[in-house]
Amino acid sequence: MTIQTAHVRIVEVGPRDGLQNICDQVPTSTKVELIRRLRETGLRTIELTSVVSPRAIPQLADCREVMDHALVKTLLQNETGGLRFPVLVPNVKGLDIAMKCGVKEIAVFISATEGFSKANINCSVEDGIARASDVAGLATKAGVAVRGYVSCIFADPYDGPTPEGAVLHCTRSLLDAGCYEVSLGDTTGIGSPSNVHSLIKYLISNGIPLEKLAGHFHDTYGQAVANVWEAYTCGMRVFDSSVGGLGGCPFAPGAKGNVASEDLVYMFHNAGIHTGVDLPKLVEVGDWISRTLSMTNSSRAGTALSVKDNLANSPSTPAKPPRQVSRQWTVLAQPQGLQLHRGGTNLKITRNRPKGDDRRAERARVRRRGAGVCVRYSSLRARRRVRSERD
Numbered sequence: 001m002t003i004q005t006a007h008v009r010i011v012e013v014g015p016r017d018g019l020q021n022i023c024d025q026v027p028t029s030t031k032v033e034l035i036r037r038l039r040e041t042g043l044r045t046i047e048l049t050s051v052v053s054p055r056a057i058p059q060l061a062d063c064r065e066v067m068d069h070a071l072v073k074t075l076l077q078n079e080t081g082g083l084r085f086p087v088l089v090p091n092v093k094g095l096d097i098a099m100k101c102g103v104k105e106i107a108v109f110i111s112a113t114e115g116f117s118k119a120n121i122n123c124s125v126e127d128g129i130a131r132a133s134d135v136a137g138l139a140t141k142a143g144v145a146v147r148g149y150v151s152c153i154f155a156d157p158y159d160g161p162t163p164e165g166a167v168l169h170c171t172r173s174l175l176d177a178g179c180y181e182v183s184l185g186d187t188t189g190i191g192s193p194s195n196v197h198s199l200i201k202y203l204i205s206n207g208i209p210l211e212k213l214a215g216h217f218h219d220t221y222g223q224a225v226a227n228v229w230e231a232y233t234c235g236m237r238v239f240d241s242s243v244g245g246l247g248g249c250p251f252a253p254g255a256k257g258n259v260a261s262e263d264l265v266y267m268f269h270n271a272g273i274h275t276g277v278d279l280p281k282l283v284e285v286g287d288w289i290s291r292t293l294s295m296t297n298s299s300r301a302g303t304a305l306s307v308k309d310n311l312a313n314s315p316s317t318p319a320k321p322p323r324q325v326s327r328q329w330t331v332l333a334q335p336q337g338l339q340l341h342r343g344g345t346n347l348k349i350t351r352n353r354p355k356g357d358d359r360r361a362e363r364a365r366v367r368r369r370g371a372g373v374c375v376r377y378s379s380l381r382a383r384r385r386v387r388s389e390r391d
């Protein structure tokens with residue numbers, strides 16, 4: 001199927017969601033370099049970092065250094081014409097810090113479920129909504145755009161399945177609070193296309209405008225690409241993803257990374273859907289960050305394209321299939337019925353089998369010879385025994 005005029009917007013969350021769950025401290029310079037490289041691919045929305053409690057997410061404790069870096073400052077200053085560089089904040093403290101650093105867009109986040117809400121932001125769902133609404137109100141008043149996340153849209157790692165009504169309530173609350181878009185987070189990555197279809201239809205039928213929704217699918221059960229495609233066919237046009245499939249939340253144990261940006265771009269481009277992203281450049285970034293972090297590249301398309309690219313550029317790659325070399329064999333010895341050949345460092349033994357009636361005679365001869373070997377063997381043992389008795 002080809003949809004020539006369609007396009008999607010990709011929200012790259014690699015520098016934030018992608019890095020937040022990595023134990024070894026990633027240097028600030030690597031984070032900034034990741035942002036620079038991602039921007040070079042044509043990505044127009046990149047979530048830079050989060051301003052959260054450093055005790056909750058130690059990996060992103062250097063968020064101020066990232067936001068104050070000259071390169072990031074330049075990006076923030078040129079955040080016009082559809083370029084967006086949001087920063088995740090949980091409370092007013094986070095908003096203040098982000099605004100002081102020149103951030104023009106923030107993302108607030110709540111959970112549709114109690115267990116994850118308590119674990120992630122240390123409050124109930126309703127308190128989370130109230131807190132996010134306060135932050136969104138202050139931000140919009142200050143001219144800062146606000147995006148929203150609803151986590152655990154299908155299940156909560158502690159509470160189990162999520163009722164669709166809970167997702168509706170949270171989504172509506174965030175839109176009412178002033179979020180221009182709400183990203184639906186399958187935090188545990190448990191959902192599959194039928195769940196995606198059902199939830200989107202439910203939200204739309206309850207008055208949520210489809211153009212205000214985005215999809216944020218983790219790939220724990222290998223369903224993320226399929227989920228994105230299902231959401232796309234339902235009419236969704238904005239998707240969060242992470243280069244190299246990095247990502248995960250320390251408060252959602254066992255959850256895997258986000259859907260890989262390379263996989264999304266590959267899938268959409270194959271369907272004739274415009275993303276504005278240079279896929280070969282994106283593949284290079286995925287390869288680079290995976291090597292830099294010593295992590296397996298979780299993007300299937302990224303890995304496949306990297307291997308293909310490396311083969312094409314390798315000087316040792318033969319242009320044509322290797323020529324079949326016919327080996328020269330020399331006969332070394334010909335014991336009865338066998339031939340021992342040498343070809344270079346290889347040895348081979350072939351049976352020198354007689355044909356037709358000669359075969360029966362040969363078999364009888366081999367049987368006789370076998371018996372002879374036994375006799376010779378037993379006489380050798382006997383000779384040894386005699387010798388040892390003599391000594």
Ligand SMILES: CC(C)(COP(=O)([O-])OP(=O)([O-])OC[C@H]1O[C@@H](n2cnc3c(N)ncnc32)[C@H](O)[C@@H]1OP(=O)([O-])[O-])[C@@H](O)C(=O)NCCC(=O)NCCSC(=O)C[C@@](C)(O)CC(=O)[O-]
Pocket residue numbers: 017020050051052053054055056057089090091093094095109120121122149150151152185186187216248249250251
């Ligand atoms: C919400 C809190 C702060 C409540 O944490 P708390 O302990 O209830 O609140 P607190 O106000 O008592 O603060 C605790 C400490 O954090 C500091 N603090 C407080 N706020 C900030 C801030 N903004 N920036 C920097 N520091 C901050 C504060 O100053 C204090 O420091 P202390 O005085 O003890 O030294 C905490 O639980 C927290 O930061 N949680 C965030 C956890 C997080 O970032 N999770 C990952 C992101 S969500 C996610 O990945 C899901 C998503 C969005 O991707 C979508 C999906 O997949 O579903």
